[in-house]
Amino acid sequence: MSSSDKETTIVAFCCIYCAYAAADLAGSMRLQYPSNVRIIRTPCTGRLEVEYFLRAFENGADGVLVAGCEEGSCHFKEGNLIAKRRVNYARKLLAESGLEAERLKMVNVSAAGARLFTGHVREMAETVQRLGPSPLNRAKTRVQQEIKP
C-alpha cells in the first residue's frame, strides 16, 4: 500500500458564531466540498488550547483548520486574535517536530461566508493532498482492522 492510498482526515475547529454557522449555511446552500473534514464546534476559537491541535495531529489528523470570526468582529471581542497567536505558536511546534506547518491553519470566516468556508476546506484538502498523509496517519489501517475478524 503506497502512502498516497491512505484516507486523509481534516479536523476543523469552528467557532459557533461564524464558521460553524457558515458550514451550516454551506449545507443549506448544498455547496459541495471535501467530505473528509470533521467539524468540532467551539464557543470561540479563543477556547482552543494548543494541546488540542497537537492532540489531533498525534492521533493522526492530516490537517487542522481553525476557523474563527473575521478579525475585528469576534463575538468575544478578541478571541480570534488570541487563537491566531496560539495557532502560530503550534505551527512552530509542528515544524520543530518535523511536521509541515501548513497542516495547521487559522482562517477567518463570517457567518454568511459559506463559500469562503468551503473554499478554505478545499484549500486545506489540496494542501494535504500535496503534502501526502501525515506520518502519524493511521486511518487506513484502522478501516482494515475493523474489517478483519
Place this chain on the structure above:
Amino acid sequence: MHSAEPEKATEKATELMKMSVARARLLSPLTGTSFAVDQTGLVIGGGVSGMTAALALAGQGFKVHLVEKSDRLGGRALDLRYTLEHEDISPFVAGIVKEAEEHPNIIFHLGADVTNVAGFIGQFKVSLFQDGTDSEVSCGAIIVATGAAPAATGEYLRGKDQGVITQLELEQRLQKGDFAPGRRNVVMIQCVGSRNEERPYCSRICCSMSVKNALKIKKLDPSAGVYVLYRDIRTYGFREKYYKQAREAGVIFIRYEPDAPPLVSQDNGLVVSVKSPDFPEPVEIETDCVVLSTGVDAAGDNRRVADMLKVPINADGFFVEAHLKLRPVEFATEGIFLCGLAHSPKHMDENISQARAAASRASTVLSKAYLEVGAQVSQVDQSKCISCMTCTKVCPYGAPTVNADHKAEIIAAKCMGCGICAAECPACAIQLNHFESRQFKDMLDELFRSGKEERRPAVVPEKSGVL
C-alpha cells in the same frame, strides 16, 4: 454537501455522531443564574416594517423605543403610491404613522443615530446621538429594520435624457396625473444594474412593479403602447395573475439576454433597440419615455449597524438571519431580531408579515421578567489556582477577580462563556462549562480510535464539571 459521494458522507455522519457521543458521556447538568430582563423593546428604523414591529410590541403592553435616522416616519413607503392590487398606499402609511404616534407605549427618537450597543439579551444599553447630544436607553430586545434604498444608475442615458425615468418616478407621475402616455410608446427595461456582477441578486419587487405601472398606463389610455424588456418575469405567487392581465391588456413583453442588453439612443427622439432571442431580427421602438427598473440597494449604514450589534451582513450588504428556515427573523446573537428590507428586497406585505414575526419572537424575550443564562460560564478549581492573574488579564469582560484567599474567582453574571481564560490558564485550573478540555480531547480521540481499541467505560458525570 457531499451528494456525489454518499458512502463518504455516511462515514462523515457516523464519525461526527461518534464524536458527539464521546462528548455527551462527559456532559454534566448545569444550573444557570437568572437575571432581570428590561421589558422594553428597541426598534431601529421607522419605516413600515419598523413601525409595524413597534406597534406589535406596544400593543402587547411593552414599552418600545423607535429610533429613526431621518426626522420623518414612513421610510421608503412614502415614495410609493399604490400596490399591484390597486390599493392606495399613502392612506395606509398615514394611518400606521398616526397609530404609532398616538400609541402611549412608543417612545420616539426621530433624527437619532445609534452610536453604540453594549450589553446582552435582556439588558442592552443603546447609545443614541440626537440633536447634538448623546443619550443612552436600556432595552431587553432589539429589532433591526433599517430598510434599503432604490439603486441608482447611469445606464441607458439615465441623467442625460429627461425621458429616461425610474419606475418610482413613473409611479409618482401616474398618481399625480401629469403623465400623459398617448400617441407614443412607453418602454420599460428590467434588471437594470441587477443580476450582474456588481449586484448579483434579484431585487424581487421590480417585475411586479413594472406590471403594476404597465397596467395603470393601459387603464389610463388603452391605446398606449407599453413594452417591457425583461430577462425573466418573476411575478411570483398570486402576482402571476397581474402578469396575465397585463398581457391580456396588450402590454408587450420582449425577452433579452444579459449579454445583449437593449440600446437606448437619442438621435431623433428616444429609440430603444433590442435583440431578442425570440425574434430573428432586432426590434426598434420609438418612444418618449424609457422607464428603468433599477432594483434595491442595501442601506449604506448596514455595515456600521452590523459592527455595533456584532451581527452578520452578506456580500450584498443585507443582514443575514440565524437560519434560513429555523430562525428566519432573528440573529445568531440572542435578543436581536430583523425584518423588512434590511434583510432582503421584498414586497410590503411580506415586510409587514416579517415585522410581525420579528415582534412576536422579540416578545418571547420581553415577556419574561427573568432570564436564565450563564450556565455556560467558566469555573475555577481554586485548589489548582496559582494566583498568576493571567485570567484577569486575558478576559475581555473583566469576569475573573482574585478573592480574599488570593485565588481566582469568576463572576458568572459577567462571564460570556468564550473560554479564553480556560485555554490560557497555565495551571489548567479553569474550565468552561459545557466545553471542557476533556470533552474536546475525547472527541479527538474518538475520531481517530481504531476498531480494536477498547471502548472507554461509561463515566458518571461529575458535578462541578472541573477536571
